[in-house]
Amino acid sequence: MQIKVTINEKMMELEAPYDEFLMDTLRRYGFLSVKKGCNTGSCGLCTVWLDGKPVLSCSVLSVRVNGRNITTIEGVQKEAREFADFLVKEGADQCGFCSPGFIMTVLAMKRELSNPTEEDIIHYLTGNLCRCTGYQGQLRAIKKYLGVV
Amino acid sequence: MRIVNQPISKIDGMDITTGKPVYTDDLAHGHELAVKILRSPYAFARIKAINLEKASRIPGVECILTYQDVPKTRFTMAGQSYPEPSPYDRLILDEYVRYVGDEVAIIAAVDEKAAEKAMKLIKVEYEILEPVLDFEKAIGHPSVVHPEGDVTVNMDIGMDKTKNIASSCKIEVGDVEAELKNSDVVVEGTYYTQAQAHAMMETYRALTYFDHNGRLTIVSSTQIPFHVRRIVARALQIPMGRVRVIKPRIGGGFGGKQTASVEVFPALVTLKTGKPAKIIYDRRETFACTTSRHAMRITVRLGADKEGNIKAIDMQALSDTGAYGEHAPTVFAVAGYKTLPLYGKARAVRYMGHAVYTNKMPAGALRGYGVTQGTFALESAINELAAKLQMDPAELREKNIIREGDAHPVLGETPEGKPVVLASSALDRCIKRGKELIGWGEKYPRKVVSDTKVRAVGMAITMQGSGIAGIDTASAVIKLNDDGFYTLLLGSTDMGTGSDTTMAQIAAEVLETTMDKIIVHAADTDISPYDTGSYASSTAYVTGNAVIKAAEDMKKKIIEAGAKLFGVDSEEIEFDGEFVRAINKHQSLSLDEMARRLISGEGKLQLVGTGTFGGDTSPPPFIAGFAEVEVDTETGKIDVIEYVAVVDCGTMINPNLVRIQVEGGLVQGIGMAMYEDVKYSERGKMQTDTFMQYKIPCRKDIGKITVDFEPSYEPTGPFGAKSVGEVVINTPSPAIAHAVYNAVGVNIRNLPITPEKVIMGIMEKK
Amino acid sequence: MFTIQDYVVPGTLEEAYRILTAKRNNTILGGCGFLRLGSQRIGTAIDLTNLNLNFIEEYDQVIEIGAMTTFRDLETSPLLKGYFNGLLPQAVKHIVGVQLRNIVTVGGTVYSRYGFSDLITALLSLEAEVELFKTGRVSLENFLENASEKDILVKVIIPKTAKKAVFNSMRNSQSDYAIVNVAVSKEGDRWLLVAGARPHRAKIARKASLFLANSSLSSEDIEHAANLAISELTFGSNMRASQKYRETVCKVLLKRAIGEVLACK
Numbered sequence A: 001m002q003i004k005v006t007i008n009e010k011m012m013e014l015e016a017p018y019d020e021f022l023m024d025t026l027r028r029y030g031f032l033s034v035k036k037g038c039n040t041g042s043c044g045l046c047t048v049w050l051d052g053k054p055v056l057s058c059s060v061l062s063v064r065v066n067g068r069n070i071t072t073i074e075g076v077q078k079e080a081r082e083f084a085d086f087l088v089k090e091g092a093d094q095c096g097f098c099s100p101g102f103i104m105t106v107l108a109m110k111r112e113l114s115n116p117t118e119e120d121i122i123h124y125l126t127g128n129l130c131r132c133t134g135y136q137g138q139l140r141a142i143k144k145y146l147g148v149v
Numbered sequence B: 001m002r003i004v005n006q007p008i009s010k011i012d013g014m015d016i017t018t019g020k021p022v023y024t025d026d027l028a029h030g031h032e033l034a035v036k037i038l039r040s041p042y043a044f045a046r047i048k049a050i051n052l053e054k055a056s057r058i059p060g061v062e063c064i065l066t067y068q069d070v071p072k073t074r075f076t077m078a079g080q081s082y083p084e085p086s087p088y089d090r091l092i093l094d095e096y097v098r099y100v101g102d103e104v105a106i107i108a109a110v111d112e113k114a115a116e117k118a119m120k121l122i123k124v125e126y127e128i129l130e131p132v133l134d135f136e137k138a139i140g141h142p143s144v145v146h147p148e149g150d151v152t153v154n155m156d157i158g159m160d161k162t163k164n165i166a167s168s169c170k171i172e173v174g175d176v177e178a179e180l181k182n183s184d185v186v187v188e189g190t191y192y193t194q195a196q197a198h199a200m201m202e203t204y205r206a207l208t209y210f211d212h213n214g215r216l217t218i219v220s221s222t223q224i225p226f227h228v229r230r231i232v233a234r235a236l237q238i239p240m241g242r243v244r245v246i247k248p249r250i251g252g253g254f255g256g257k258q259t260a261s262v263e264v265f266p267a268l269v270t271l272k273t274g275k276p277a278k279i280i281y282d283r284r285e286t287f288a289c290t291t292s293r294h295a296m297r298i299t300v301r302l303g304a305d306k307e308g309n310i311k312a313i314d315m316q317a318l319s320d321t322g323a324y325g326e327h328a329p330t331v332f333a334v335a336g337y338k339t340l341p342l343y344g345k346a347r348a349v350r351y352m353g354h355a356v357y358t359n360k361m362p363a364g365a366l367r368g369y370g371v372t373q374g375t376f377a378l379e380s381a382i383n384e385l386a387a388k389l390q391m392d393p394a395e396l397r398e399k400n401i402i403r404e405g406d407a408h409p410v411l412g413e414t415p416e417g418k419p420v421v422l423a424s425s426a427l428d429r430c431i432k433r434g435k436e437l438i439g440w441g442e443k444y445p446r447k448v449v450s451d452t453k454v455r456a457v458g459m460a461i462t463m464q465g466s467g468i469a470g471i472d473t474a475s476a477v478i479k480l481n482d483d484g485f486y487t488l489l490l491g492s493t494d495m496g497t498g499s500d501t502t503m504a505q506i507a508a509e510v511l512e513t514t515m516d517k518i519i520v521h522a523a524d525t526d527i528s529p530y531d532t533g534s535y536a537s538s539t540a541y542v543t544g545n546a547v548i549k550a551a552e553d554m555k556k557k558i559i560e561a562g563a564k565l566f567g568v569d570s571e572e573i574e575f576d577g578e579f580v581r582a583i584n585k586h587q588s589l590s591l592d593e594m595a596r597r598l599i600s601g602e603g604k605l606q607l608v609g610t611g612t613f614g615g616d617t618s619p620p621p622f623i624a625g626f627a628e629v630e631v632d633t634e635t636g637k638i639d640v641i642e643y644v645a646v647v648d649c650g651t652m653i654n655p656n657l658v659r660i661q662v663e664g665g666l667v668q669g670i671g672m673a674m675y676e677d678v679k680y681s682e683r684g685k686m687q688t689d690t691f692m693q694y695k696i697p698c699r700k701d702i703g704k705i706t707v708d709f710e711p712s713y714e715p716t717g718p719f720g721a722k723s724v725g726e727v728v729i730n731t732p733s734p735a736i737a738h739a740v741y742n743a744v745g746v747n748i749r750n751l752p753i754t755p756e757k758v759i760m761g762i763m764e765k766k
Numbered sequence C: 001m002f003t004i005q006d007y008v009v010p011g012t013l014e015e016a017y018r019i020l021t022a023k024r025n026n027t028i029l030g031g032c033g034f035l036r037l038g039s040q041r042i043g044t045a046i047d048l049t050n051l052n053l054n055f056i057e058e059y060d061q062v063i064e065i066g067a068m069t070t071f072r073d074l075e076t077s078p079l080l081k082g083y084f085n086g087l088l089p090q091a092v093k094h095i096v097g098v099q100l101r102n103i104v105t106v107g108g109t110v111y112s113r114y115g116f117s118d119l120i121t122a123l124l125s126l127e128a129e130v131e132l133f134k135t136g137r138v139s140l141e142n143f144l145e146n147a148s149e150k151d152i153l154v155k156v157i158i159p160k161t162a163k164k165a166v167f168n169s170m171r172n173s174q175s176d177y178a179i180v181n182v183a184v185s186k187e188g189d190r191w192l193l194v195a196g197a198r199p200h201r202a203k204i205a206r207k208a209s210l211f212l213a214n215s216s217l218s219s220e221d222i223e224h225a226a227n228l229a230i231s232e233l234t235f236g237s238n239m240r241a242s243q244k245y246r247e248t249v250c251k252v253l254l255k256r257a258i259g260e261v262l263a264c265k
């Protein structure tokens, strides 16, 4: 089915079979930042924004985003790099495979929560698994980025 | 030091985190054949017939390969230096299938849908055989997992496959039985460690194609490009010179990618069809059709006198290697080699037993590589000994641990036949510091918080190695480019650890230059110098030493070239990283200018520095780990309040990256201790093949993690460094088990430590 | 593999129902969180997006939650935080992560009667009703117990009572499914003790609830009520836990939840 979607603020017409999920469509159209870690809705690697809200692109049917707004990390590079700088300075960028989805969730959190506590941060990010870092360095980076202690 | 020991940001950090297309699948052009694998639904069976008629008529199907289409030479997928200790016990496809998920047929088609459609239409007739599922019943089981006659080994690994024994091992010093008899106190316990999954976020994948020279090129998410080249060449029976392996960025490995689990399948397809091919394992295949940690049973007996002087350590082990023997003999042996020396004061030590074949997914390399298993058993037994002696377990350790300067035969032998001396250790300081950080004095053993909550602390210590002594080698090549910057060529494989960055730091330090002047290239077997790969905690130590040599070689060559340009002797030349100066002539030349002149018609000289290193010893890093837990005495729920690890990994080449290695490894260790468990159904099908059923720790599961360092200086290490990548996973299981014991008096000897086991233990006590 | 042959976005419930019942493999799409994990071969996939079923609304007597409301909406709803001590937000907030909760729906969950469901356990303790397009309004308890023909869940209706309520669950890893979950509510003398993920579907422990209502709420009474609940409900074993462990923990969670309800202001 042909769908019209705004991706990273650009209108696009995409062709997607009814049973294709957004992650696969996005990768097919070259948004290669979107990673698949599990395909069961458990890992958060595939996180993109749908109308500004973080969702699992592995679990959203592409045909359902017809007429809506998608943001991938390619579309928020400036902001992503600002945060990535904190992450990298902590050494908390390991294999990086989980990072695009993780950063998209962090940036969504920044928009959604004001003055989050450590507990709020952890709660918001629980759906993002990372096997490399042990999460601590990521947390340090977020706190510095948000300026909370 | 200007650059080494500094918290320098990873050179690839900004780009990999912000989504640049740099991983294997990102490099595919999208027109590769999709490779899918039909897998056995049975734990053990012989294929009687395969009917491909309907399947091959599906439009888009390029080829379907069965055991009749593959070379008949057995090989191992284990990534180890040749000659591999792992037995050559597999074919790409075999007439026998030995576990649920074992490969039956390879299907290649224009897209996944066609391949999957064809897969469903393949008709296989099986003769179902009685599987060996319980590894404790494998030896002498009526079923023989490898009945075929053509399994070969490169060396005597104690295989007796008619009894399902893949390998056997015995390490013995002194008379253990006699020392146990003379001990005032003896404790004995049998400990079980479960199979653990690597659960790296990027699943296994590879793409293959013929290049412009007709050579088979493999782009793979691997830790072992050079071993993959050799393994694939053997499996496909083609010369190694016809294979090229490229490693792009890797989304995690943890030892999983030290086994060439997937490369042979698309490689065979490309060989047969001439077309590019791509295989991407989904999460299910990654869990159920590759490798896991070897599950082990280890019975430990410890003997000590009343004062707590340990006299004897005996460890009898059994390891489940599953259907194939990848890493079976080595993981098994290392569980003894890297635990027995910990308590250097013991007069007699022994470690022995077998790795056995079963009809389950093969085991393989996983961070810790047997030491994790051995450490859980030994450290748990030490804690039980302390309880029996009514002695503080920290004190018991302080009394018995090996110290810097002590010799131990299990550490190895010098060329003169003497036991190797431990050249660096701050383990004693690690224990001391860890006790302070966790508040051992106030908290040991327990504090009752409420009617239903008890807090307690527990501890464990561990060691590992740094590379494999006498076997693994690494080389580095440094090239001076025409603008005065360098290319550092490596065959090691940064899988997220940041080793490309630490290697660049070492080179920059030696060459007295800045990080931006070092370009790292790794790895491509056509270009990179040989390196066994990033495993066995080798890269910082082995490759790091090679980089020092290469950088020193480069420096020497710069000086020699400068001497030639200035027409003076080398002794009269000074090089400070930026300028080459002739001391007496007051002449100087900037490096970039010199580089330009050297490669021009004037100089006709490409400067290349090389270095190769292989360790004569494998210097152990050490950790003292401390857990504080809160146990709910009614539900058994365990909350890790804090985990403290104090680490001696020698000099930290990059303190930030080392810290993250430790934190990440501890959390993976906490996962093993409490949540992770590879489970099989009664018929041998893996049940934990998704992240819904196999739980790795999430952010809420881990409590506070405190990491500190007590560095020693390792004289053979690069700038005094030792390894850190693996040792970090070993202490959480025994330390948390110990804390649980101190909280509620229940010894959990069977991992993982679940609330259910705690409650059942409490109920039994009552 | 999960496949879809055709896809429609109907403009009315009537149309959606007609398509749903036209063919056996025609299927309603919730958030697809679970649907996609199966290997269902869907004929026509029916997307309810345009039916305005994403709402949480307050009326005089009831609160209504539309079938397409996501778990994240439940979690962050100020209205729901204000009722029943925030029971519903509490019940869903442990489920995986924000991104999944932004997708999965109340309709998909309740209609599927999942045994592990946290939401269903909580809703039972509030004596919720469900409105199905064809069948009409039935109590959730009734709905859970009786298999029904294909229908569309339109909304969940919660009586606006003064119930105090507490949800509690036992999970090993915090983002795992519950080994057992409980919800306890109290309005005046009326108690409801509910347990789910046993691993069977959530159920109200009627005898235990009644006993508690007529008791003096001493610690012995609470203990006895929890014991009654364990004996009247059935428990089973699966990969996550044994029957025995579930019984043990369920009893503890119920006792604690009763205590917490009593402590509620």
Ligand SMILES: Cc1cc2nc3c(=O)[nH]c(=O)nc-3n(C[C@H](O)[C@H](O)[C@H](O)COP(=O)(O)OP(=O)(O)OC[C@H]3O[C@@H](n4cnc5c(N)ncnc54)[C@H](O)[C@@H]3O)c2cc1C
Binding pocket: A040, A041, A042, B692, C027, C028, C029, C030, C031, C032, C033, C034, C035, C036, C067, C068, C094, C095, C096, C100, C103, C104, C105, C106, C107, C108, C109, C111, C112, C114, C116, C117, C118, C119, C151, C152, C153, C154, C175, C176, C177, C178
């Ligand atoms: C990784 C993961 C972990 C989870 N963990 C938990 C957990 O810990 N606790 C918990 O309670 N839940 C958990 N869930 C389940 C989740 O909360 C939802 O219950 C589940 O995903 C179903 O909701 P959905 O909207 O995705 O429905 P879908 O998957 O879209 O649909 C499920 C079924 O309901 C049908 N359906 C959908 N909407 C309607 C309707 N309005 N009327 C009639 N039929 C309908 C569909 O046809 C389908 O058969 C988990 C889910 C995932 C993917």
Ligand code: FES
Binding pocket: A035, A036, A037, A038, A039, A040, A041, A042, A043, A044, A045, A046, A047, A056, A057, A058, A059
């Ligand atoms: S790939 Fe979408 S949650 Fe894991």
Ligand code: FES
Binding pocket: A092, A093, A094, A095, A096, A097, A098, A099, A129, A130, A131, A132, A133, B201, B251, B252, B496
């Ligand atoms: S950095 Fe590797 S999974 Fe997070």
